[in-house]
Amino acid sequence: MSTTPLTIYRPGLAVGRDAQVLHRAASPEFSGWLEHTRPAGGCARPIRLTGTIAAVDRNTGRITGKLHTDARPDRALYKACGNRRESVCPDCAWVYRGDACQVVCRGLTGGKGVPASVGRHPVVFATFTAPSFGPVHHRHVPRHTCRNRQRCDCRPAPCRARSNAGTCPHGRPAACFARHDADDPRLGRPLCLDCYDHDHQVVWNYFSGELWRRTKQAADRRLAALCRKRGIPFVQVVSASGKVRWVPPVRVAHGKVAEMQRRAAVHFHVLLRLDGVDPDDPDALVPPPAGITVDDLEDAIHAAARQITVTTPAHPDQPEGWLIAWGEQVDVRRINTAGGELTDGKVAAYLAKYATKATEATGHSSARLTPATVDDYADPEGDHVARLIDACWHLGRPTHTDMSSGAATVDDRQDSLDAKSNIYGGLRRWAHMLGFGGHFLTKARRYSVTFRLLRDTRATYRREEDDEPADTITVGTLTYIGAGWLTEGDALLANTAARQRRESRRIGREELAHEAWLLGAAA
Numbered sequence: 001m002s003t004t005p006l007t008i009y010r011p012g013l014a015v016g017r018d019a020q021v022l023h024r025a026a027s028p029e030f031s032g033w034l035e036h037t038r039p040a041g042g043c044a045r046p047i048r049l050t051g052t053i054a055a056v057d058r059n060t061g062r063i064t065g066k067l068h069t070d071a072r073p074d075r076a077l078y079k080a081c082g083n084r085r086e087s088v089c090p091d092c093a094w095v096y097r098g099d100a101c102q103v104v105c106r107g108l109t110g111g112k113g114v115p116a117s118v119g120r121h122p123v124v125f126a127t128f129t130a131p132s133f134g135p136v137h138h139r140h141v142p143r144h145t146c147r148n149r150q151r152c153d154c155r156p157a158p159c160r161a162r163s164n165a166g167t168c169p170h171g172r173p174a175a176c177f178a179r180h181d182a183d184d185p186r187l188g189r190p191l192c193l194d195c196y197d198h199d200h201q202v203v204w205n206y207f208s209g210e211l212w213r214r215t216k217q218a219a220d221r222r223l224a225a226l227c228r229k230r231g232i233p234f235v236q237v238v239s240a241s242g243k244v245r246w247v248p249p250v251r252v253a254h255g256k257v258a259e260m261q262r263r264a265a266v267h268f269h270v271l272l273r274l275d276g277v278d279p280d281d282p283d284a285l286v287p288p289p290a291g292i293t294v295d296d297l298e299d300a301i302h303a304a305a306r307q308i309t310v311t312t313p314a315h316p317d318q319p320e321g322w323l324i325a326w327g328e329q330v331d332v333r334r335i336n337t338a339g340g341e342l343t344d345g346k347v348a349a350y351l352a353k354y355a356t357k358a359t360e361a362t363g364h365s366s367a368r369l370t371p372a373t374v375d376d377y378a379d380p381e382g383d384h385v386a387r388l389i390d391a392c393w394h395l396g397r398p399t400h401t402d403m404s405s406g407a408a409t410v411d412d413r414q415d416s417l418d419a420k421s422n423i424y425g426g427l428r429r430w431a432h433m434l435g436f437g438g439h440f441l442t443k444a445r446r447y448s449v450t451f452r453l454l455r456d457t458r459a460t461y462r463r464e465e466d467d468e469p470a471d472t473i474t475v476g477t478l479t480y481i482g483a484g485w486l487t488e489g490d491a492l493l494a495n496t497a498a499r500q501r502r503e504s505r506r507i508g509r510e511e512l513a514h515e516a517w518l519l520g521a522a523a
């Protein structure tokens with residue numbers, strides 16, 4: 001008769017995940033542990049903290065209770081990592097995506113302190129693209145018949161059909177007759193890696209935020225000029241310090257996400273909303289004057305995108321600098337127009353999706369690169385991504401050129417380009433992002449609610465759920481002790497519990513909605 005050897009679990013002893021799960025679940029403090037880890041339950045890699053947490057009466061400032069994390073399970077406090085990237089932490093990204101949706105939606109329809117009247121402001125959804133840095137394999141479907149673009153299986157046109165294109169200087173074919181599937185790994189890859197201008201692309205990514213900033217400014221200036229021409233008076237506003245200024249009667253508030261395409265160039269998807277100015281309350285959100293319409297907003301965006309280019313400061317490899325301009329014409333669409341396919345819900349979901357991604361579409365994903373790790377990824381003779389990373393590292397090298405004398409720009413505002421040091425140095429810092437150093441979701445201050453407000457609301461909600469008195473705030477004096485769950489088994493248990501909680505909440509919501517619908521139908 002064979003006997004199974006008894007496994008005794010001791011911390012540090014290598015045991016399988018199943019044994020870890022059994023050990024945790026069998027411990028007398030299991031339910032306490034589950035409750036204790038709940039705030040970070042779904043997180044892939046929570047932060048563990050140690051220290052004291054004090055409950056403070058909001059009114060009197062008196063400490064009403066004190067607890068050291070040593071007295072809690074695992075002698076630590078678990079905090080969700082909060083990473084917005086789906087590939088890093090699906091659960092925290094899920095929360096972030098919800099918040100991003102809220103931020104975008106509130107700016108379109110109002111709510112959570114944003115007046116509902118914003119729903120009547122002219123608004124457009126624009127896509128700003130990067131130019132070409134050399135031909136890449138691409139998939140173009142002339143006419144979609146699919147239901148879901150995410151799983152599009154429509155017949156695409158041939159990639160780059162040119163019958164007498166011949167070959168490039170490196171002897172490679174300059175045409176491609178393949179009809180690429182949506183998941184073809186060749187998509188976004190150059191036809192010839194040696195012809196492709198990797199340097200220009202990473203510099204473009206690096207300066208794309210500046211190009212956007214100036215384009216937005218130019219659109220604002222165009223609208224201001226239009227107001228002048230049409231005799232719509234400027235508005236006098238008095239700042240808190242008593243300074244009097246005359247400002248244009250319209251301004252554009254925006255929310256924008258960056259999308260890293262497969263070829264690793266950045267796109268911007270931007271919501272642009274036209275607001276007015278209330279002279280008595282310059283921070284209020286009011287409709288724009290009737291004399292400025294959505295047509296004017298559209299025209300201003302197109303014209304600004306055509307007009308604005310940035311010439312980057314001199315670089316030893318490119319003494320005249322690089323030209324940074326938008327690609328093909330900007331795609332501008334109206335939202336919520338009769339018969340249109342763009343609704344604000346769709347736009348919000350679309351933007352929120354990109355807000356939880358970074359370089360994933362390019363096939364590259366790594367932490368910030370250092371001199372010790374860069375060689376694992378950069379290669380001037382390597383594949384597309386390896387060459388882009390190499391370009392970042394190479395162009396970002398320390399140089400001895402005085403960059404401040406080399407700054408040549410078309411715009412009169414040079415503040416952020418007047419480099420006193422080597423402005424290209426940042427390319428190394430952002431090599432893992434293929435040059436792009438901006439945030440993936442940004443918005444004008446006035447556009448909508450803030451992420452912070454949403455987080456605070458959630459914390460308050462959680463407190464109420466836990467029946468903690470509303471006039472108590474908790475203050476922690478905590479230090480970091482590590483990241484991640486103690487064992488794979490712990491991760492499995494906590495993540496599963498979190499998933500079940502969410503699932504039951506979702507079902508609860510659906511049942512409520514269904515009931516409400518039945519009631520409505522009966523009435």
Ligand SMILES: [Zn+2]
Pocket residue numbers: 042043044045046080081082083089091092093
């Ligand atoms: Zn997380």
Ligand SMILES: [Zn+2]
Pocket residue numbers: 136137138159160176177178180186
């Ligand atoms: Zn192709």
Ligand SMILES: [Zn+2]
Pocket residue numbers: 141143144145146149152153154
């Ligand atoms: Zn399709």
Ligand SMILES: [Zn+2]
Pocket residue numbers: 168169170171172192193194195196
């Ligand atoms: Zn070539």
